Amino acid sequence: MKQHILVIGAGFGGMWTALSATRLVDIHNRDNIQVSVLAPQAELRVRPRFYEPNAHHLAAPLGELFDVVGVNFIKGAANTIDVQAKTVGYTDAAGAEQVVHFDKLVLASGSGLAQPDTLSVTQHAFDVDQIEAAIRLETHLKALATQPESQARNTVVVAGGGFTGIETATEMPARLRAILGEQADIKVIIVDRGQKVGAAMGEAISVSIAQACTELGVEWRLGVSVQSIDANGVTLSDGQHIDAKTVIWTTGVRASSLTEQIPAERDRQGRLHVDANLKVIGQDDIFATGDVAYAASDEIGNFALMTCQHAISLGRHAGNNVAAQILGVDPTPYSQPKYVTCLDLGAWGAVYTEGWDRQVKLVKEEGKALKTQINTQWIYPPAADRVSALAAADPMIPVVA
Template sequence: MNPHILIIGAGFAGVWSALSAARLLDQAQRGDVTVSVLAPQPELRIRPRFYESDVHGMKAPLGALFEAVGVTFIQGHADTIDVDGRSVGYTDNHGQRQRIGYDRLVLAAGSQVARPAVPGLAEHAFDVDQMESAMRLERHLVDLAALPASPARNTVVVCGGGFTGIETATELPARLRAILGNDAAPRVIVVDRGASIGAALGAGITPAIVAACEQAGVEWLAGTSVMGIDAGGVTLDNGDYIASKTVIWTVGVKASPLTAQVPGERDALGRLRVDEHLKVIGQAHIYATGDVAWAAVDERGNHALMTCQHAIPMGRHSGNNVAADLLGVAPVVYRQPKYVTCLDLGDWGAAFSEGWERELKLQGQEGKALKRQINSVWIYPPAADRAQALAAADPLIPIV
């Protein structure tokens, strides 16, 4: 039976793992090794854009791309990992239980929004974490137009003032005006535990966040937490109640629960600790990449974040290294010392920063042009051309 590399997940890290593994096998002329991707659908969902409208179109089909590079796609939901038996259990697209073996495994199962035990959160809050939940929010926003005008109808509460919360909140006023009309006077409120506006993103880009929120009319309740959510709104930790038909939860993420089935050290987000080659420490045959990997990006103590900025290069490295491991050739070290952010800020524009201290480099419409380029071109997979796709998967491509 052919040696088998199995990759769980078709997000950014999973897709680039598959392409990079295929690249090294192609260079070694090893057509006897099978590379498979196990995921719910043969498409890369562009998750960083789920705060926008028209979410249903934010995906890239993978069938032709995988066929071009010789990667097998298996449609299903993975739910069990047998580390000792080197196999993965999953439910296929017909609802049938299946099991598949592997010689090497790449866990690229991604992350999900953290849902703490806040009363009413599960029943009444929306999120932009997955395509289905973002589409549910979009349908809800459209349906608001059929309700009588009221403060609750016109008010959206965004819980969390981190990256996702800010991008969601600053996009909402224009989305709401398009749905409710220019006379509706929509109100968007960010509730955040941080001591000040944009505290989670540092002082460098805070002025841009403040300016964008002032222009859009986005309000902040800093140093505040949501204690409960019901059908009519939210209760805050100071006892205040905000009437709202739309509460969006963006507070934190955690690694896929599949990580719990792999013995190893984890961080507070549930990510598996990996070595410099992205192999899970203590495991001989399992690699972790993207949002499930607790990986050092430099020698200064910084670690990869749960973003496509890190997931794409990590995928290039993990795919190369899992194939290298199987072939018995030298792996490459994952390091990504350059860190940038590009924060969308609605009609005001965007803020682009460099370094872990987030030094502001571009803002306003100049920053927005870069953000559009990132969101619409840079993070999408390559065309279904074998030579082009394999070349793009080189882990030694400079990271800029």
């Protein structure tokens, strides 16, 4: 009977886990190990690009890739994990409840936007967290052209001045003008609790962010937060009301709630504590990767972030190591000491940084060229060719050279 490695999730962490596990099994020429991926769709949703227009194009099919390397795809949404029985309950494509057994489980179920319960965010705000939400926002923006001219129609408020908020806001002037016309009197406002433009991104990069926002006409409301949202705009914590037909929520991310079904320690974002091999601490047969793993990325106190940059490497290591445990060979401890960022700043360009202190290396057109290459090439799945796809899943390949 075949040993079964079950991967929950087909995002960056899940896809690379499946390929990497299959790679090591292939290297050892074993035919008694099956790798399966359980996910709602056999596609990689390119989440880092959901702030862009045309979100419906931002998903890469995985069916042919999985077929050519021998990964079994199970279409469904995981609901329950029984650690003792080694089973996962899921809802299949027809809506029926099913159960699948595993010998080794890799949780790669990702993360989602953490929306506050006290605000009418779900009712009145948009977000770019998932592809359906990004498509909903695009539909709304296009419909603005049918509304009467008003300042509220032409105003977008972005709640949160972190990575997603900045990329969403700086892209918005071009998106709005494409819909409302080049002469439209548009207004884009970032609401952030920080005391300085781009404060959440660090001192070195904030200069570029401020310059880009000034040139693009993106305003900041600093030292305040969104207190409430209604159909006509937002009220800030200082009592100010901003008329806006479009409010985009970008603050806070939390790991998949499936992590709560694993008896183990979690961090404040719900991520499971894992060891150097990405095995969940306290569990013999369960690994975690991508956005659900709280993993040390180096030996000086840094931990992987909820980014595709880290998820790709985490996935390659998790897949390799879960297979290594079955095969009885040495694992490859996860290590990702080099950290970079490439922040898109709309028509101004982009800014590329290196190191955890985000030292600026490229700006404007040079930064944009790199960002475009990352977004359209580097983060996409490998071609559906068995040899090259498995070779690309080697955990020793650096995500950032």
